[in-house]
Amino acid sequence: MRVHHLNTGTMCPRGGRLVSGSGGLFARARLVCHCxxxxxxxxxxxxxxxxxxxxxxxxxxxxxxxxxQAAPLLDASETALQQVRALGFSPDDVRHILLTxxxxxxxxxxxxxxxxxxxxxxxxxxxxVEGSPAPPRGRYVAGQWRHRPDWQFYGxxxxxxxxxxxxxxxxxxxxxxxIIPLPGHTRGHCGVAVRRGDEWLLHAGDAYFFHGQLDPRPxxxxxxxxxxxxxxxxxxxxxxxxxxxxxxKCDHGDRVTIVNSHDPVAYETCxxxxxxxxxxxx
Numbered sequence: 615m616r617v618h619h620l621n622t623g624t625m626c627p628r629g630g631r632l633v634s635g636s637g638g639l640f641a642r643a644r645l646v647c648h649c650x651x652x653x654x655x656x657x658x659x660x661x662x663x664x665x666x667x668x669x670x671x672x673x674x675x676x677x678x679x680x681x682x683q684a685a686p687l688l689d690a691s692e693t694a695l696q697q698v699r700a701l702g703f704s705p706d707d708v709r710h711i712l713l714t715x716x717x718x719x720x721x722x723x724x725x726x727x728x729x730x731x732x733x734x735x736x737x738x739x740x741x742x743v744e745g746s747p748a749p750p751r752g753r754y755v756a757g758q759w760r761h762r763p764d765w766q767f768y769g770x771x772x773x774x775x776x777x778x779x780x781x782x783x784x785x786x787x788x789x790x791x792x793i794i795p796l797p798g799h800t801r802g803h804c805g806v807a808v809r810r811g812d813e814w815l816l817h818a819g820d821a822y823f824f825h826g827q828l829d830p831r832p833x834x835x836x837x838x839x840x841x842x843x844x845x846x847x848x849x850x851x852x853x854x855x856x857x858x859x860x861x862x863k864c865d866h867g868d869r870v871t872i873v874n875s876h877d878p879v880a881y882e883t884c885x886x887x888x889x890x891x892x893x894x895x896x
Contacts, residue, residue: 615790616653617808617815618701619884622664622694623647623719625876626685632837634878635824642685645876647719648884649694650817651701652808656785657709660730661806661817662875663694663723666758675757676718684719695726705729710766710785712793714819715800716742717845718755720875725761732759733784735795736769738802750847768793768804775807776862776870796821796859798852799845807870814870820845822856825877828863832856 626642627633633643647664669676670688690696695705708727713734714720724732740746742754743765772780775792784791784806794805799820807816823842826833834842846852863872873880 615808615810617810618651618653619881620649620651620664620694620697621646621881621885622649622662622692622697622723624687624689624692625719626687627683628685629835629837632835633841634838635826635835644878645684646878646881648817648873648875648877648881650806650808650815651694651698652791654710654785654791655788658698658703658707659710659712659785659791660694660708660723660727661712661808662714662720662819663711663726665693665719666723666726667693667695668725668758669718669722672757675755676722677752677755679752680718686719693726694723712784712791712806713738714796714805714817714875715803716754716759717800717820718758720819721758722755724759724763728761728763730764731766732763733766733768733793735793735802735804736767737797738800738804739765739767741801769795769802776866777858778862781807794818796855798848798850798855799842800847812869816862816870816872818859818872818874820875821852821859822874823876825874825879827856828860828872830860830864832860 625645630637630639630641650661652659708730711730711732741749768782772782775781778794780795782793783789784793790809792807796805797803805818807814824834
C-alpha cells in the first residue's frame with residue numbers, strides 16, 4: 615500500500631524558535647499541514663485535506679484572526695486537489711477522506727472531492743456540524759462542508775491496538791487502515807494507522823504538535839505549547855493520549871512510525887523517504 619506525504623498548507627506564524635524550535639525569535643516559523651494520500655485497493659484515500667481551494671478563493675471564511683495568527687501562504691499548488699492531479703490522478707479517484715478532526719486546517723479541502731465518502735468520528739460531527747453540544751465560538755468553519763458531504767461515521771466499541779482502545783477498521787475490513795481514537799484536542803479527534811508490510815505508520819493528527827513531545831524527556835517550544843493548550847477541549851485526555859503515544863514510540867518504535875499534522879521535521883523526514891522509495895525499481 616503506497617503512501618504519499620503531502621503538505622497541504624504551509625503556515626508561517628511569528629515567533630521563530632518559540633514556535634518551531636529553531637530560528638530567530640522574530641523570524642517567521644514554518645508549520646505544515648501534513649496529510650497522507652494512500653493508494654488502496656478501493657481507490658485513493660486521503661487522511662485530512664488541509665487548506666482547500668475554497669479557503670484560498672475566499673480567505674475570509676477561515677477567519678481574519680486565524681489568518682493573521684497562522685499566516686498561511688494560501689498557495690493553490692499546495693492544495694490536496696492540485697497535488698493529487700500532479701501525481702497523475704483524477705480528483706474522482708479519491709474515494710475516501712479520513713478526517714482526524716474538523717478544524718479548519720484539516721477539513722478545508724473536503725469540498726474539492728465531492729464524490730468521496732468523508733469519514734469522521736460521530737462525536738466530532740455532533741459538535742462541529744450539528745452543534746450538539748455547542749462548539750467553542752469560532753472553532754469550526756461550517757462553509758467547508760456546506761456542499762453536504764457523504765458523511766460516514768465511526769465511534770463506539772472497537773478492538774485494541776498497541777494498547778489503544780476502540781480501534782476500528784476504515785474503508786474496508788482488511789485491517790490495513792485503522793481509526794485510532796485520540797480525543798483531547800477535540801471531542802472526536804482520532805489518528806489513522808496504515809499497515810505497510812510488518813510495520814505501521816500512525817498519523818496522530820493534532821494529538822501532539824512537536825516531535826520533541828514524544829521524547830523520554832518531553833520538550834516543546836513555548837508559544838507552540840501555549841497554542842496547543844489553548845486548543846484543548848479536554849486537556850487531561852490530550853495529555854493522557856500523548857503519554858500513550860510516547861510509550862508506543864518507546865516500546866514499538868521499530869514497528870510503528872508516528873507523525874503529526876504540523877511538525878515540519880517529521881514531514882520532511884517522511885517526504886525524503888518517499889523520494890528514496892520512488893528511486894527503487896519495482
